[in-house]
Amino acid sequence: MKKITLAENAGFCFGVQRAVEEAIKIQKQYSKKIYTLGPLIHNNDVVKFLEENNIYAIDITDVDTLNEGDVILIRSHGVSKKVFDYLTDKGLIVINATCPFVTNIQKKVNKFSNEGYKIVILGDENHPEVIGINGWCNDSAIITKDGSFNEKLSGKVCVVSQTTEKEENWDKTINNLSINTYDDLKSFNTICAATEERQKSVYELSKKVDFMVVVGGKHSSNTTKLYEIAKKNCENTIHIENAKEISKDILKDKDIKTIGVTAGASTPDWIIKEVINIMEGF
Numbered sequence: 001m002k003k004i005t006l007a008e009n010a011g012f013c014f015g016v017q018r019a020v021e022e023a024i025k026i027q028k029q030y031s032k033k034i035y036t037l038g039p040l041i042h043n044n045d046v047v048k049f050l051e052e053n054n055i056y057a058i059d060i061t062d063v064d065t066l067n068e069g070d071v072i073l074i075r076s077h078g079v080s081k082k083v084f085d086y087l088t089d090k091g092l093i094v095i096n097a098t099c100p101f102v103t104n105i106q107k108k109v110n111k112f113s114n115e116g117y118k119i120v121i122l123g124d125e126n127h128p129e130v131i132g133i134n135g136w137c138n139d140s141a142i143i144t145k146d147g148s149f150n151e152k153l154s155g156k157v158c159v160v161s162q163t164t165e166k167e168e169n170w171d172k173t174i175n176n177l178s179i180n181t182y183d184d185l186k187s188f189n190t191i192c193a194a195t196e197e198r199q200k201s202v203y204e205l206s207k208k209v210d211f212m213v214v215v216g217g218k219h220s221s222n223t224t225k226l227y228e229i230a231k232k233n234c235e236n237t238i239h240i241e242n243a244k245e246i247s248k249d250i251l252k253d254k255d256i257k258t259i260g261v262t263a264g265a266s267t268p269d270w271i272i273k274e275v276i277n278i279m280e281g282f
Contacts, residue, residue, distance in 0.1 A: 001280075002251075002256060002257055002258065002259055002279065003257065003258045003259070004258075004259045004260075004261060004276055004279055004280060005205060005208075005209065005258070005259070005260050005261065006260075006261045006262070006272070006276065007198070007201040007202050007205050007260065007261065007262035007263075008197075008201045008205075009194070009197040009198045009200075009201040010198060010201065010202075010261070010262045010263040010267075010272065011263045011264075011265075011267050011268065011269055011272055012265060012266070012267065012268055012269070013192065013194040013195070013222075013265035014099070014194060015076040015099025015100070015101060015102070015163075015192075015265070016041050016076055016099075016265050016266055018076070018097065018099070019040055019041065019073075019075055019076040019097040019099070020040065020041065020046065020050070020268075022073065022095065022097045023036060023040055023050060023053075023055050023073055023097065024053060024055075026071060026073060026095050027053055027054055027055050030071050030093075032054070032071070033054045033055075033056065034054065034055055034056075034070075034071040034072070034073060035055075035056055035057070035058045035066065035070065035071065035072045035073065036050075036055060036056070036057050036058070036072070036073045036074075036075055037057075037058065037059075037060060037063075037072055037073070037074055037075060037079065037083075037087070038057055038058075038059065038060075038075055038077075038128060039057045039075070040055070040057065040073070040075045040076075040097075041075070041076070041217070041220075041266040042216075042217035042219045042220035042221075042223075042264075042266050043216065043217040043220065043241070043264075043266040043267060043268075043271075044217060044241060045241065045242055045268075045271055046266065046268060055073075058072070060083065063086075063087065063090065063092075066090070066092060068090070068091035068092070069091065069092075069093060070092050070093065071092070071093045071095065072087055072092050072093070072094055072095070073094075073095040073097050074087075074094065074095065074096045074097055074098055075097060075098075075128075076097060076098060076099040076102065077098070077099075077102065077127075077128040077129040077132060078098035078099070078102040078103065078106060078128075078129060078132040078133070079098075079128075079132045079135065080131070080132050080134070080135020080136060080139075081110075081135060081136055082135055083132075083135065084096075098132075099163070099192075101163055101190070101192050102129055102132070102133070102163060104190070105133050105160050105163070105188075105190045106132065106133055106136045107136075108158070108160060108188055108190075109121075109133055109134075109136045109137045109141070109158070109160060110136040110137065112156075112158035112186065113136070113137035113138070113140070113158075115156075116156055117156040117157060117158040117184070117186065118140075118142065118153060118155060118156065118157050118158070119134075119137045119140065119141040119142070119157075119158055119159075119160070120141065120142045120143075120144065120153070120157060120158070120159040120160070120173070120177070121133055121134060121141045121142070121143045121144070121159075121160055121161070121162065122143075122144055122145075122147060122159065122160070122161040122162060122165050122169060122170060122173045123143065123145070123161060123162025123165055124145060124162065124221060125143040125145070127162060127221055129162055129163065129164075129221075130143060130162050133160070133162075144173060145169075146169055146172065147169050147170070147171075147172030147173035147174075147175070147176055148172070148176060149176055149177075152180055153177065153180055153182070154180060154181070154182060154183075155182060155183050156182065156183050156184045156185075157177065157182050157184070157185050157186070158185075158186045158187075158188070159173060159174070159177060159185075159186070159187045159188070160188050160190045161173075161188075161189060161190045161191050162190075162191075162221070163190060163191060163192040163195060164191070164192065164195050164221045164222035164225060164265070165191050165195075165225075166191075166199065166225050166228075166229070167191060167196060167199065170189055170191060174187055194265065195222055195265070198222070198226060198262065198264075198265070199225065199226065199229055201262065202214070202226050202229050202230050202260075202262045203229050203230075203233065205230075205260040205262065206229070206230040206231075206232075206233035206234040206237065206260060207233045207234070208258070208260070209234060209258040209259055209260035210234075210236060210255070210256045210257055210258045210259070211234070211236045211237075211238075211250065211256045211258070211259045211260070212230040212231075212234045212236065212237040212238070212259070212260045212261075212262070213237075213238055213240060213246070213259060213260070213261045213262075213275060213279075214226050214227040214230055214237065214238065214239045214240070214262055214263070214264070215240055215241070215242070215261065215262070215263040215264070215267050215271060215272055215275050216239070216241065216263055216264025216265075216266055216267045217241060217264065217266050217267075218239070218241060220264045220265070220266050222264050222265045222266075223239065223263070223264025223265075223266065223267070224239070226262055226264060227239040230260075230262070234260070236256070238250075240275070242271055242274065242275070243271070243274040243275045243277070243278040246275065246278055246279065251278075251279055259279060261275060261276060261279075
């Protein structure tokens, strides 16, 4: 039998758990169909679960189809002030389930932008969290994906990070910024502690096993980064969304004696358990 080890830190994070629980609570409170602005989390299985509970994702371009008094929930990624005001002005009941850690970044960006600082965000410019944060400084931030810059910065600069970024990218960002001289440079490492713990756990575990399984949505930023970290230490690493995607050929491979498992912040315990149960059956 293969030895299967679950990473010490894996699965639902505080912000995601809070958003899902809030959505369920609000739906029961209003006893009607409610909406989330975009998929509540980047996990197709959880999205299906929410739909079964009368909670549906809607795109910003379809908000005009909603009626006054309809309930819409802001997901953990957060949105810009402009979007928040737009939803409120339409007469919708807006429930703000933004992760408190993301809200903290939004407040910092808004404060220092108003004080004349140029905002730098480490993260994916297409990720909803980064889009939302940028909206709190009038979409004027310089966004770097890996800590590199195409222009020399000066004056007053404030740098923050997407909560799911890798520490090595943060270090690179600070090192590259430190080359220049500024009137004032304020840096806030806003990578979520839970993200950092997951990354450290998968880094250590992936050095000790023959095979790594990373469970989470294919569009999940934090899950993708866990996969990248694991892959560096363990070439035999796969990224799956659920137990159905596990190849039986892999499980039958006699050369694989130890398997490590981790999961992204959008992966609930029941999906992790299903994956482990399938593998233990071989």
